[in-house]
Amino acid sequence: RSLSTTARKSLKIGLIPADGIGREVIPAAKSAIEALGSDIPKPEFIDLLAGWETFTKTGNALPHETVDVLRNECDCALFGSVSSPSKKVVGYSSPIVALRKELDLYANIRPVLSVASEAGQKAAVDLVVVRENTECLYVKQEEQIFTENGREARATRLITERASRRIGQMAFEIALSRPRKHLTIIHKSNVLSITDGLFRETVRKVPTLPGVDGKYDSVTIMEQLVDSAVYRLFREPEVFDVMVAPNLYGDILSDAAAALVGSLGLVPSINAGDNFVMGEPVHGSAPDIVGKGISNPLASIRSAALMLRHLGYIKGADRLDTAVDQVIREGTTLTPDLQGTSSTTEVLDAVLKKI
Amino acid sequence: RSLSTTARKSLKIGLIPADGIGREVIPAAKSAIEALGSDIPKPEFIDLLAGWETFTKTGNALPHETVDVLRNECDCALFGSVSSPSKKVVGYSSPIVALRKELDLYANIRPVLSVASEAGQKAAVDLVVVRENTECLYVKQEEQIFTENGREARATRLITERASRRIGQMAFEIALSRPRKHLTIIHKSNVLSITDGLFRETVRKVPTLPGVDGKYDSVTIMEQLVDSAVYRLFREPEVFDVMVAPNLYGDILSDAAAALVGSLGLVPSINAGDNFVMGEPVHGSAPDIVGKGISNPLASIRSAALMLRHLGYIKGADRLDTAVDQVIREGTTLTPDLQGTSSTTEVLDAVLKKI
Numbered sequence A, B: 001r002s003l004s005t006t007a008r009k010s011l012k013i014g015l016i017p018a019d020g021i022g023r024e025v026i027p028a029a030k031s032a033i034e035a036l037g038s039d040i041p042k043p044e045f046i047d048l049l050a051g052w053e054t055f056t057k058t059g060n061a062l063p064h065e066t067v068d069v070l071r072n073e074c075d076c077a078l079f080g081s082v083s084s085p086s087k088k089v090v091g092y093s094s095p096i097v098a099l100r101k102e103l104d105l106y107a108n109i110r111p112v113l114s115v116a117s118e119a120g121q122k123a124a125v126d127l128v129v130v131r132e133n134t135e136c137l138y139v140k141q142e143e144q145i146f147t148e149n150g151r152e153a154r155a156t157r158l159i160t161e162r163a164s165r166r167i168g169q170m171a172f173e174i175a176l177s178r179p180r181k182h183l184t185i186i187h188k189s190n191v192l193s194i195t196d197g198l199f200r201e202t203v204r205k206v207p208t209l210p211g212v213d214g215k216y217d218s219v220t221i222m223e224q225l226v227d228s229a230v231y232r233l234f235r236e237p238e239v240f241d242v243m244v245a246p247n248l249y250g251d252i253l254s255d256a257a258a259a260l261v262g263s264l265g266l267v268p269s270i271n272a273g274d275n276f277v278m279g280e281p282v283h284g285s286a287p288d289i290v291g292k293g294i295s296n297p298l299a300s301i302r303s304a305a306l307m308l309r310h311l312g313y314i315k316g317a318d319r320l321d322t323a324v325d326q327v328i329r330e331g332t333t334l335t336p337d338l339q340g341t342s343s344t345t346e347v348l349d350a351v352l353k354k355i
């Protein structure tokens, strides 16, 4: 799954902190990457705009320049988080949803891992949510009509065989790379027999695609309705290994899984396509804590690690992950979301010392 | 919210156990109702068919007769649970979804309450999910087309002002009846600005409707995106009192909340409209434990209590709820889902003794 590993002289990384605590945690991830020295090609960072504040200033939440630079100049990117308006605002549309689509980043990969209390011990929660990232209700085809009974709004939920197949392939690859090799297909085909029926059936058929040739024979395939998946996630998270889900279910499931490991502030993700990868912490812009200097930088640093791993820089990725794990395990330098009393900077410094 | 309380000589209750453990728990609820004696009008039960097995025998998962009898002869009903086929089957469609629509049972009310370890103590989780029950993706308008890139399926998500308003009114009434009077509107309007925007805005406007006249001034209104609502539900469930949600989010949220109180086997619901009410345990048909005699009857007995309460039979409802609470609190006669070793019949007998 790694993108081309042809030797790069430098690594061009777009930085899109966007809104809220995105502006606190993305700079922290940048410092962590810089600390890797020669384990990765020399990083070059390019600051890019997006988000609600960008919208209020320019009328566009995702300036064309941001997309152009990412597409033409960057090897990868890190995205922070976006605030959304508290009411509907004409012309505003979520820049992260748009970016995923513009760059065809069709897989949102969200590993959720509780840190074992001792090194070498088994983690209680160790799963990956593989979320389809380009369709479902996120196609944002919505309309509203006026009737004699009042307004009626409709949204389209799109599920295609093509997108289901490629996310299915990604999920099988990830399952294959893990010790347990379990894949659970999440759907609600008892209600959505056609759309979720297509998703489920297409993912199930991945092992029979031409050229696969028994490669996935060792992967166990299971299924779970989305409602009971959330229930089981809380009752017996250990049953899950890799979960593959249409966009909206994946969104909800990854937040649910994050709750299991103590904080959204720990959960990283990448948005991956065939030609580009963008790291993104799963947490939001957290307007309630902006500017207090207490946002948790660990999800962003882990997102940087995931991004580097996806690009083939395993050693650099391992160093970031190991440093984060050590800081969590020691438990003395943590932000308040993890019941600690440290600041963003103190946590970053603790990580930098371990790198 | 109670349905007409004009004195009834008898109470005609439709029983639709449907599939799986529905056939074990609905008879238990029937016995519990019978034990109430003169606290309710003499119950008369009418057995009705629906479900997957009915489909395999008759080609129709919801026979017309079932709907006719419910509509024309019954005061209320109890529904068990349905199994769904493991593959798409032409002509099969979920009977519970159809029943909710046929009888216009527009509100699915799901109280989730952990039992305090001692009587009189405050429960750790005490919330009600008020789920819109007739639209959203459950309108089941789906289609599939064939393109040169493979199949493409689309489903329509419908949100109307009318349905959002009536579920909003129901939710405000329920919030008003509770000590904390908090109402959280669940949506995802950062992505679905038109459909979820309409839901959110319409519910918010309920207090300004003509005739409301300040009635809801004491209700605090909050909002939460559905993904972070699931996260917070696990991290700090005590922040929630009443949650009002479009259909699919409500489905997922009520399973999530059920996980907090130990078992889906405890969580009841009613499907309520202006003219009819149908109790329904939130759990499914549980094919893995069918026939073992260990299904938990408590959710169904609580659903019967909710149904009776909705009809205005407060004393009968209280007696059922109190008996169930006592059995849970004693903790000696519980089914395996609650780490007990008792059978369905033993738990039912324990409840009957307390009634």
Ligand SMILES: CC(C)[C@H](C(=O)O)[C@@H](O)C(=O)O
Pocket: A082, A094, A096, A097, A251, A282, B190, B191, B227
């Ligand atoms: C901000 C929002 C549009 C986004 C999503 O729903 O995808 C977020 O919740 C996420 O999970 O990345």
Ligand SMILES: CC(C)[C@H](C(=O)O)[C@@H](O)C(=O)O
Pocket: A190, A191, A227, B082, B094, B096, B097, B251, B282
């Ligand atoms: C069986 C299924 C159609 C149903 C639903 O999704 O409404 C169930 O999950 C529920 O919560 O009652």
